[in-house]
Amino acid sequence: MRPALETNPPTSPVLGENGLTQVLALVVEEVRDSISRDINGADLLYSLLGAPWLQSLLKAYECLQQYLRSSPRPYLPFASGLSRKVLTDVTPMVGPSPDARELYDLLRGPHFQALLLAHDMVAQKEFEPVLPPLPADLPIDEEAMRIVCLVKNNQPLGATIRRDGASGEIFVARVIHGGLADRSGLLRAGDRLVEVNGHPVFGLEPEQIINILAGSHSTIMFKVVPITDRPVNNQTMLYVRAMSDYSPHEDPAIPCVDAGMAFRKGDVLEIVDQTDALWWQAKKLPSTSLCAGLIPSTSLLKRKHKELWWSQPFQTQAGLQTLATVDEEDDLMAIDVRCVETDEEAFESEELKEDESECSSNVQGVYLAGFRRSLRLCRRHKTQASSYGQTCTSRCPSSCINALENPYEEVVRYQRHPEDTRRLIALIGPSGVGVNELRRRLIEVDPKTYQGAVPHTTRPPKSYEESGREYHFINREQFDNMAYNNRFVEYGEHKGYLYGTSIDSVKQVLDSGKVCVIDIEPQGIQAVRTHELKAYIIYVKPPPAESMKLTRKNSQIITKYYINRPFKDEDFQEIEEAGSKMESHFYQFFDHVIVNDSLQESCVQLLTTVRRAQEEPQWVPAFWIRPTDQRSGYGPLTSVLDTAH
Numbered sequence: 341m342r343p344a345l346e347t348n349p350p351t352s353p354v355l356g357e358n359g360l361t362q363v364l365a366l367v368v369e370e371v372r373d374s375i376s377r378d379i380n381g382a383d384l385l386y387s388l389l390g391a392p393w394l395q396s397l398l399k400a401y402e403c404l405q406q407y408l409r410s411s412p413r414p415y416l417p418f419a420s421g422l423s424r425k426v427l428t429d430v431t432p433m434v435g436p437s438p439d440a441r442e443l444y445d446l447l448r449g450p451h452f453q454a455l456l457l458a459h460d461m462v463a464q465k466e467f468e469p470v471l472p473p474l475p476a477d478l479p480i481d482e483e484a485m486r487i488v489c490l491v492k493n494n495q496p497l498g499a500t501i502r503r504d505g506a507s508g509e510i511f512v513a514r515v516i517h518g519g520l521a522d523r524s525g526l527l528r529a530g531d532r533l534v535e536v537n538g539h540p541v542f543g544l545e546p547e548q549i550i551n552i553l554a555g556s557h558s559t560i561m562f563k564v565v566p567i568t569d570r571p572v573n574n575q576t577m578l579y580v581r582a583m584s585d586y587s588p589h590e591d592p593a594i595p596c597v598d599a600g601m602a603f604r605k606g607d608v609l610e611i612v613d614q615t616d617a618l619w620w621q622a623k624k625l626p627s628t629s630l631c632a633g634l635i636p637s638t639s640l641l642k643r644k645h646k647e648l649w650w651s652q653p654f655q656t657q658a659g660l661q662t663l664a665t666v667d668e669e670d671d672l673m674a675i676d677v678r679c680v681e682t683d684e685e686a687f688e689s690e691e692l693k694e695d696e697s698e699c700s701s702n703v704q705g706v707y708l709a710g711f712r713r714s715l716r717l718c719r720r721h722k723t724q725a726s727s728y729g730q731t732c733t734s735r736c737p738s739s740c741i742n743a744l745e746n747p748y749e750e751v752v753r754y755q756r757h758p759e760d761t762r763r764l765i766a767l768i769g770p771s772g773v774g775v776n777e778l779r780r781r782l783i784e785v786d787p788k789t790y791q792g793a794v795p796h797t798t799r800p801p802k803s804y805e806e807s808g809r810e811y812h813f814i815n816r817e818q819f820d821n822m823a824y825n826n827r828f829v830e831y832g833e834h835k836g837y838l839y840g841t842s843i844d845s846v847k848q849v850l851d852s853g854k855v856c857v858i859d860i861e862p863q864g865i866q867a868v869r870t871h872e873l874k875a876y877i878i879y880v881k882p883p884p885a886e887s888m889k890l891t892r893k894n895s896q897i898i899t900k901y902y903i904n905r906p907f908k909d910e911d912f913q914e915i916e917e918a919g920s921k922m923e924s925h926f927y928q929f930f931d932h933v934i935v936n937d938s939l940q941e942s943c944v945q946l947l948t949t950v951r952r953a954q955e956e957p958q959w960v961p962a963f964w965i966r967p968t969d970q971r972s973g974y975g976p977l978t979s980v981l982d983t984a985h
């Protein structure tokens with residue numbers, strides 16, 4: 341700041357009449373200097389301070405301040421009366437002077453007359469409400485009643501009622517945030533209803549009252565005894581991502597189906613009211629609606645999920661275990677007898693050919709790691725986790741979230757700072773949909789920005805391979821150690837060798853300032869949804885089988901038995917089915933979905949999405965952003981949601 345400003349004591353600045361404008365002018369000058377010194381944000385601040393609306397606002401403020409000090413009094417109590425009298429005097433004048441004519445025109449002007457009218461209203465203090473006198477014979481024990489008159493429009497009233505079983509009295513059960521009743525500010529949960537449109541409601545059933553309401557036309561009149569102890573609303577705004585689907589129409593327990601709000605897994609919800617322990621009020625984002633809807637609270641939804649779980653013991657439960665089902669089906673893929681591998685050596689040599697061809701995948705001198713066939717095939721053997729006696733949950737306890745335990749995941753808006761490491765991009769999709777094709781094309785577009793992670797393997801290196809380029813070659817003990825210490829995003833076994841993508845390989849790419857682009861299987865989701873990697877997960881969705889038949893005419897699929905072979909109809913069917921299973925279990929973790937129909941369009945969409953993921957604000961789990969000590973286990977989410985009543 342300039343010395344001129346520094347000399348003023350900050351607590352008691354004595355500003356002249358145009359004090360604020362002067363101060364602002366000095367600040368603007370200061371900010372202009374900062375722009376030339378290239379100080380971050382100075383540009384934005386300069387345009388904000390120079391905005392015409394801010395100048396006008398300041399002028400209005402200063403005028404008000406000035407008049408507050410001088411407390412002006414009306415010159416006349418009835419200025420429009422005087423103006424009318426002058427007009428009556430001037431009208432009959434024969435050959436009035438130019439001054440008299442000008443005065444006449446001025447006084448007749450509608451704006452001038454409106455100004456005088458406003459002046460008189462202020463002078464006579466007509467803006468103060470006139471209340472009717474209280475009746476003299478008011479009984480002492482009379483309860484304070486409030487008469488509420490609401491104008492009906494097309495919107496629902498936005499309130500529910502309940503009947504007290506013991507007393508037969510009717511109460512407002514809840515007022516829906518942003519609804520007609522809430523916006524009136526006159527009806528509150530707990531108010532006792534005495535009359536509706538002149539009908540006493542005592543002893544009536546709620547349905548009868550609803551019929552009275554339905555029959556009323558332009559206005560609804562309530563007579564209520566207001567609640568005396570209003571709960572203090574000290575809740576903070578909360579945003580969550582739904583981890584499961586919910587439909588009020590399929591929930592017999594909801595207090596009012598019409599007030600309920602359906603949501604799908606992955607939807608971001610703004611929780612606007614948690615006063616009720618069972619039923620919260622929320623809006624689905626992005627939302628243009630003023631009115632919130634009822635959704636089950638965390639504890640209620642957990643209870644519902646548990647009840648469902650117990651009532652369907654033989655069904656596959658949503659969550660990470662479902663992988664087994666998807667994968668088993670992969671393995672049970674109808675095996676074409678002609679495809680069965682008979683000669684290990686012949687296969688090996690074919691693999692070698694393929695490896696050699698992949699060796700040449702150098703783009704601008706950069707080797708594209710992580711596209712090897714053996715690595716991709718090993719990821720289809722899903723026995724690895726059990727063979728290590730570990731589940732995903734035990735591998736990454738801090739971030740595993742399943743719908744049964746946490747039906748809502750708390751999220752916050754996150755804008756990556758340009759100096760922070762880039763977010764990991766993880767592509768996921770059913771095998772054969774085109775995940776690797778898209779990933780490869782993205783990296784090839786700009787290998788200086790995008791890069792895959794170098795995987796680890798226990799397989800011995802081939803003559804042309806270099807450690808750290810195709811793979812990090814390590815021994816089994818080292819691999820086991822890394823797996824034991826949760827250092828892999830995912831890993832698996834192929835032909836007796838272990839292959840895996842490590843967190844450190846991903847971090848190495850991110851730390852070099854590049855965007856790391858990997859593909860993952862569903863069991864890798866939790867390992868990348870961490871504060872450390874901040875993965876942005878893109879689901880590559882298969883288009884309908886019929887459409888794939890057209891677009892994949894010249895494409896080839898990698899299988900366990902053939903290195904490459906043309907797609908068959910069964911492949912499309914399988915990809916489609918595997919896709920819908922993947923969606924039904926993991927959709928809540930997908931930040932973006934690309935339907936891979938036309939390859940060209942998918943590539944463009946991928947590039948745009950990946951850029952947006954780095955540059956634009958996104959909803960991310962709150963535990964990524966919270967301080968370290970709050971970032972363990974389910975703690976933050978559960979405690980925030982369960983205690984915030």
Ligand SMILES: Nc1ncnc2c1ncn2[C@@H]1O[C@H](COP(=O)(O)OP(=O)(O)OP(=O)(O)O)[C@@H](O)[C@H]1O
Pocket residue numbers: 716769770771772773774775776777778891892895896897898936937938939940942
């Ligand atoms: N949109 C598309 N149109 C036409 N062909 C495509 C399209 N997307 C992918 N392909 C082709 O489909 C084949 C399978 O794609 P890709 O190898 O990327 O599968 P994937 O999803 O990575 O599965 P996996 O990991 O099991 O190999 C490749 O030959 C690829 O070129």
